[in-house]
Amino acid sequence: MRSPKKTFWLPVLALLPMLIVTSLVRAEGMSIAYTVVKMPLAEDISMDDAVDSMLLRANVLNFKMVARLPLYKELESMGVETKRIEIFQFCDARIAAQMISENIDFSAYLPCRITLIEDEEGKPWLVTLDLDKVIQMADLDPELKTLAIKVRDTMMEIMTAGANGEL
Incomplete structure (x- = not known):
């Protein structure tokens, strides 16, 4: 037996x-789509309205916009026909410094980015890295995990404000 x-x-x-x-x-x-969060802009929200809303919300949340890259303008200056592609970079420098002091690999994810982009049909989207995936992979102590979740929530609030034109 x-x-x-x-x-x-x-x-x-x-x-x-x-x-x-x-x-x-x-x-x-x-799929790479597994690593990002995408939000369509509401039907009545223009891309410019979305930008204004994101910038205002980031300011209210004390999350600094550290760069704005109008990639579509660069492409147009090279004679490349393109739809709008604009990348916004946001950061909380104190949190970034803490994350990097824990592990320099976090520097590859800094600053946080939101891309405003039109798809092939002209539908505008906001796209960012899915920070939940990064948080799940990272071996963070409880304090750093709390800060990472704060960054994730802030980024999602900025994107939601942009997608809905909230001021």
């Missing part, structure tokens, strides 16, 4: 290669 321990582990061990292959396929087949 087999012991109950052996009876349990034999099927698990037999399935192990399949579980490993399945997890590898998922990782390799992961």
